[in-house]
Amino acid sequence: MSxxxxxxxxxxxxxxxxxxxxxxxxxxxxxxxxxxxxxxxYSRLGQALAVMAHLEAEPPEGTLERILVVIGRRRTRxxxxxxxxxxxxxxxxxxxxxxxxxxxxxxxAQVVPAASxxxxxxxxxxxxxxxxxxxxx
Amino acid sequence: MEVDRELVxxxxxxDRWALEELVRRTHRSVYTCALRLVGNPDDAADVxxxxxxxxxxxxxxxxxxxxFATWLNRVTTNVAMSTLKRRTRxxxxxxxxxxxxxxxxxxxxxxxxxxxxxxxxxxxLVAELPEGQRQVLVLRDVYGQSTEEVANAMGLTPGAVKVRxxxxxxxxxxxxxxxxxxxxxxxxxxxxATGRRS
Numbered sequence: 565m566s567x568x569x570x571x572x573x574x575x576x577x578x579x580x581x582x583x584x585x586x587x588x589x590x591x592x593x594x595x596x597x598x599x600x601x602x603x604x605x606y607s608r609l610g611q612a613l614a615v616m617a618h619l620e621a622e623p624p625e626g627t628l629e630r631i632l633v634v635i636g637r638r639r640t641r642x643x644x645x646x647x648x649x650x651x652x653x654x655x656x657x658x659x660x661x662x663x664x665x666x667x668x669x670x671x672x673a674q675v676v677p678a679a680s681x682x683x684x685x686x687x688x689x690x691x692x693x694x695x696x697x698x699x700x701x
Numbered sequence: 702m703e704v705d706r707e708l709v710x711x712x713x714x715x716d717r718w719a720l721e722e723l724v725r726r727t728h729r730s731v732y733t734c735a736l737r738l739v740g741n742p743d744d745a746a747d748v749x750x751x752x753x754x755x756x757x758x759x760x761x762x763x764x765x766x767x768x769f770a771t772w773l774n775r776v777t778t779n780v781a782m783s784t785l786k787r788r789t790r791x792x793x794x795x796x797x798x799x800x801x802x803x804x805x806x807x808x809x810x811x812x813x814x815x816x817x818x819x820x821x822x823x824x825x826l827v828a829e830l831p832e833g834q835r836q837v838l839v840l841r842d843v844y845g846q847s848t849e850e851v852a853n854a855m856g857l858t859p860g861a862v863k864v865r866x867x868x869x870x871x872x873x874x875x876x877x878x879x880x881x882x883x884x885x886x887x888x889x890x891x892x893x894a895t896g897r898r899s
Contacts, residue, residue, distance in 0.1 A: 575871055613842040627749060627750070
C-alpha cells in the first residue's frame with residue numbers, strides 16, 4: 565500500500581478501524597518511517613486530548629450559588645425510586661379497596677336476593693328471573 | 702471528577718447535603734465540558750444550571766451501570782446540544798471557549814506535567830476548530846464517548862462523525878506542530894527536535 569492510501573487511516577484510533585484497515589496500517593507503518601512518525605504524532609495527540617478531560621475551568625462567579633438555589637427549589641419532588649415505588653403501591657392498594665367496596669355496594673343494591681327467586685327458575689341453563697317474573701310469583 | 706458511589710446514593714435517597722456536595726464536586730467539570738461544547742462562558746453557565754435541574758429530575762433513575770461521571774457527562778452533552786439547537790450562537794468563539802482559568806483537580810505526577818502542559822496548549826487550538834469539528838472531537842477524544850454516542854447526541858450519522866473527527870484531528874495536529882515550531886510533540890519528556898527549541 566502506498567503512503568497516499570494509508571494516510572486517511574493514520575488519524576484513526578485502532579478501534580475505529582476494521583481489522584483489515586488496522587492490519588494494512590500496521591504493515592505499512594512498520595516499513596515507512598514517515599508514516600510511522602505521523603502515526604506516533606496522532607497517538608500522542610490522542611493522549612493529550614484525553615488529558616484535557618482532567619482540566620477544569622472556573623465557572624463565572626456565582627454559578628455554584630445559583631445552581632444550589634435553583635435545585636433547592638426543584639428538589640421538593642421525590643426522586644428516590646424506592647420511595648416512588650412504595651407510594652405507588654400504597655396508592656394502588658387504596659384504589660383497589662375503594663373500587664372493591666363500591667362494586668360490592670352496587671351489587672348489594674341491584675341484585676335480587678337469591679332466596680326470593682322462584683325455586684324452579686334457579687335451575688342452571690334457564691334465563692335469569694326478571695323483576696316481572698318475581699312479582700308474578 | 703471524583704464522586705463516591707455512597708454520595709450519589711445518599712443524594713438519590715433525598716439527602717439534601719449529599720446532593721449539594723455532589724454539585725460542589727462536579728460543577729467545574731460540567732461547566733468545562735459545556736464550555737468546550739457551546740463555546741462561550743454565558744451559555745456554558747446556563748447549560749451547567751440546566752444540567753443540574755435535569756440531574757435532580759433523573760437522578761432517581763440512575764442505576765450505577767456506568768460511573769456517575771460518565772452519566773453526568775452524557776447529561777451535559779444532551780443539555781448542551783439541546784441548547785445549541787434552540788439558540789443561534791450569540792457571538793463567535795474567538796478564543797472565548799478556552800477555559801482560561803484551568804485548574805488541575807489534583808497535583809500531577811512529574812511524568813504527567815508535560816502532558817498537562819500540552820493539553821493546555823491544545824485547549825486553545827481546540828477552541829479554534831469549527832464548531833462541528835470541535836464538538837465531535839471533544840466528545841470523542843476528550844470525553845471518550847463512542848462514535849455512535851456522539852452521532853446520537855449530535856443527530857449525525859456515524860460516518861459523518863468519522864469524517865469530522867478525521868478533519869479535526871488532522872487540523873489539530875498540523876496546528877499543534879506549527880505552534881510548536883515544527884517539532885513533533887511528544888509526551889514522553891523527549892522531543893524530536895526538527896526546529897527551534899522551546
